[in-house]
Amino acid sequence: MPVAEATSKKDALRHTRFFAGATETVLEQFANAGVLETLPAGRIVLQKDMPGRSFYIIVEGRAEVHDGELTLAILNPHDTFGELSTLEDGLCSASVTAETELQILRLDRDLILRIMSRHAGANALILQSLCRVLRERSEQFTRGAHQRRTLERELEIGRKIQAGFLPSTLPVEEGWEIGAFFRAAREVAGDFYDAFRVENTGRIALVIGDVCDKGVGAALFMTLFRSLLRAAVSSEEFAADAKASAGAQEDHAAALLRNSVQFANNYVARTHGETSMFATVFFALLDPQTGHLFYVNGGHEEPIVVSNGAVKTALQNTGPALGLFPGVPFEVGEARLEPGHTLFAYTDGATDAANPKGEPFTKANLYRHVVNSGLSADGLVASAAAAVDRHAAGAPQFDDVTLLALTRKSATD
Numbered sequence: 001m002p003v004a005e006a007t008s009k010k011d012a013l014r015h016t017r018f019f020a021g022a023t024e025t026v027l028e029q030f031a032n033a034g035v036l037e038t039l040p041a042g043r044i045v046l047q048k049d050m051p052g053r054s055f056y057i058i059v060e061g062r063a064e065v066h067d068g069e070l071t072l073a074i075l076n077p078h079d080t081f082g083e084l085s086t087l088e089d090g091l092c093s094a095s096v097t098a099e100t101e102l103q104i105l106r107l108d109r110d111l112i113l114r115i116m117s118r119h120a121g122a123n124a125l126i127l128q129s130l131c132r133v134l135r136e137r138s139e140q141f142t143r144g145a146h147q148r149r150t151l152e153r154e155l156e157i158g159r160k161i162q163a164g165f166l167p168s169t170l171p172v173e174e175g176w177e178i179g180a181f182f183r184a185a186r187e188v189a190g191d192f193y194d195a196f197r198v199e200n201t202g203r204i205a206l207v208i209g210d211v212c213d214k215g216v217g218a219a220l221f222m223t224l225f226r227s228l229l230r231a232a233v234s235s236e237e238f239a240a241d242a243k244a245s246a247g248a249q250e251d252h253a254a255a256l257l258r259n260s261v262q263f264a265n266n267y268v269a270r271t272h273g274e275t276s277m278f279a280t281v282f283f284a285l286l287d288p289q290t291g292h293l294f295y296v297n298g299g300h301e302e303p304i305v306v307s308n309g310a311v312k313t314a315l316q317n318t319g320p321a322l323g324l325f326p327g328v329p330f331e332v333g334e335a336r337l338e339p340g341h342t343l344f345a346y347t348d349g350a351t352d353a354a355n356p357k358g359e360p361f362t363k364a365n366l367y368r369h370v371v372n373s374g375l376s377a378d379g380l381v382a383s384a385a386a387a388v389d390r391h392a393a394g395a396p397q398f399d400d401v402t403l404l405a406l407t408r409k410s411a412t413d
Contacts, residue, residue: 009034012059012105015078018129026122033111039102046082046096053109055082061102065094083133165223170195171204173288179377181385181403190218191347191400192226200239201253204288208404209281210300210347221277225322228267229283232260254294254332257285261296261322261330268323278323282315282345291337291408296330298322303345305335306371312341340410342380344370349399353388361391377405
């Protein structure tokens, strides 16, 4: 072996923590057994769940320890990996890939065991170092478990706080029934719904929305969108402005609805535009005396009005999703619910729910179930959720599922 190569190997061993305290004799034994290799960036050195039979020391370059796309650690010169393969003939618990061109010193398991059997100093060194590695990994696991428990507690607190932004009770109105179903895919959700009386109009507000993305970020924006919409439409100042701005042919409730949606849209787009967060929203004001409905559909799945086993109409988009473009106009649509009519709204978590084969539930299946159920609001949302679950057949829930129904009872009910 060339002197320069032998020196390089000994230096690599000497500067790594695993061989701290090794004598020159021990270093020389392992240097003679080691193989210097240069690997290109992107080369997989260890593959998860594949046999690992070598111990590696990084001489130059950088490597990534990962589980699929999840990065677990970044390794730099003098770092080691594959240590437990020296004594355990098992499978790798993670993958290691060269981030840059990588020079490594490889020590194969059989040669390490041979040196340990012949040199008491080498045997003691390897065993002590392995014990330290196991202790450090145990400490890391303990810290990680503590951090996971802390995160779980925080997410549970977040879930409870978020649940407080959903209505604990739904308005009760003679001749009407409102039903809602909500199930988050994670601890916190981006879907939301709301139903409440708007005292300054005599109408009932109905809202269903779906914030893009998932997790904590979506949950924060869910509370923001819901709060902005409720506060605006319930504001006496907004109500006064709506009366003042409504044209001769426009009901002030329609103006209030449009102004409230524009306010929420403009606030999020101007204040939080850099986040690129947005929400699809269906927002309606119902006159329970007449069944007249003003609505804005901001990019949301079209709610349907059903009666006598058929879809009577779909409430189409009247504007884009909220939070993307400041100053964009929103039109106000109108519909009328007659006795026996049911308005059914949903988020795409219901139609996209997949079974173990990856097949979605689909809008067609959801519509078919809704028109054939023969149930009013409460029963309908429970039945539709059960139909989604039957289709999923135990497959993990990927997206939040929210359903909202409004039934105008017939004279015979």
